[in-house]
Amino acid sequence: MLRFLPIVVAVALLAGCREEEADTDAVKRGLKVHEIAEFERSQTRRFPGVLEPADLTVLSFEIGGKLAAFNLDVGQGIVAGEVVARLDPETLRLQVETAEAAVAQAEASARNAAETLARQEALLERGTTTRVVVDDVRAQADAAAASLTQAEKSLEAAEETLGKAELRAPFDGIVNSVEATSYATVAAGTPIATVYSTEAFEVSFSVGFDAASALVVGTPAQVRLADRPDIALAAVVGEIGARADAVSSFPIVLRLKDTHPLLKAGMAVEAAIDFPLPAREGYPVPLSAIIKDGRSGSPGDAETPARAGVFVFDVTSSTVKRREVTVGGIRENMIVVVEGLSSGDLVASAGVSFLKDGQEVRLLDPGE
Known part of the structure; x- marks a missing residue:
């Protein structure tokens, strides 16, 4: 029985070698x-940011008054020249009517003064009046003419003020915020709403000293929407802060060269800029x-x-x-x-x- 053991061991060793070879091939x-x-x-460095409108305009009235009812919502689109808010015009219309009446009265006074002057000058030629009387009447006619001019200017101002009771959009854009409510009394310059143009956006973020030193105005960049990474827009460096807003943190502003219908202020974006390699x-x-x-x-x-x-x-x-x-x-x-x-x-x-x-x-x- 023992004489068969070497044969069995040899066969086992041979099988083990073959398995090892197979395992070697397998791995x-x-x-x-x-x-x-x-x-x-160059290397590409990426910076998170928020899309901001390049032109954010505050709309306000040049005059004070009481707001009429208006319906303006955040995110609403507006077109250039569209009326976005109105002041109650009744008081302003009364001012126009008062100015019109003053003009009519001044016209009558000026006309009477001119006719009186003409009569006095005719009497002077016939020798039935004196030069002193004519000069006095002429002064009264000049004053009446000046009063007429002043009344006409007041009427123009009243009409212009009435026109300022309507607040119009300065350009095509989007309402960013609404600061007033219907029927509120507002003073001149009180913010009514803020609007921005969809034609120009920018991205602001901060970089370290080394990055700020490597950038110049006009350096090309790329802005990609965080929610839509497939949308990438060309941009350039528009501003480089000369003073850090925090320790070794310098503000950078990118201006987008392209636009897209999906762009909205406040969207999260990623800005990519190519910097020279250290080597x-x-x-x-x-x-x-x-x-x-x-x-x-x-x-x-x-x-x-x-x-x-x-x-x-x-x-x-x-x-x-x-x-x-x-x-x-x-x-x-x-x-x-x-x-x-x-x-x-x-x-x-x-x-x-x-x-x-x-x-x-x-x-x-x-x-x-």
Whole structure:
């Protein structure tokens, strides 16, 4: 019975070797790679912000009075020249009528004074009156003419004031807020509503000193709606604050060059601006290539670039080698590596969490 034991052991060992070989073949993973080829000379930095109207206008009356009933709602669209509110015109109409009566009276007085002057001048020619009397009548005629002119000016002012009882929209836009209610008594300059134009929007946010120093007015940017990421609009840097509004925080204002029917004030947006890389140039690598095992890498800061680990395929040994790289920034869905890679390197771009340093792999065809 014992003479058969070596044979059984040999067969078991042989089977074990075959299983090991099978297991080795089974764990040889297929590797999808990204070939390092193109240079990137900038990084994209993103900033959250809120869409704001570039032109926010406060509507108010130039005169005081009692508001008539009006129906104005936040978000309501208005067109240029549309009446958005009215003052009760009764008092103003009475002022116009009073001014009209004053003009009629002044016209009669001026006409009588002119006729009296003409008669006195005729008497002077016949020698039946004196120069002193004529000069006195002429002064009275001039005063009556001046009173007529003043009455006409008062009538014009009253009519103009009556016209100011209607508050009209200065441009096509949207009602942003309503500050008054129907039948309220308001003074001149009291805010009635605020409106903004849908043709011009801007985004405000703050950046650190390094970012503010790298920007100039006119730098191109892109604004993407948080609720509709598929909508991206071109913008430019319109203002750069020379004074920080907080410690090392400088205000930046982007002006949108494009518009869209869905744009509304107060929408959450993300602004993207390209900044020069700390190094001269870098290589774009998919975000999926970064090794996320916590064994290496650093987030970096304003002075020190970030570090990360990636796997690079070694053609001679068909294995992957772990390599530390320096990250200069992010552009779209790619990181930009400024140190640690060379043109022609093959970087593992998928399944990196299942790889280990020195592991033998099988390079996949691009179509696999």
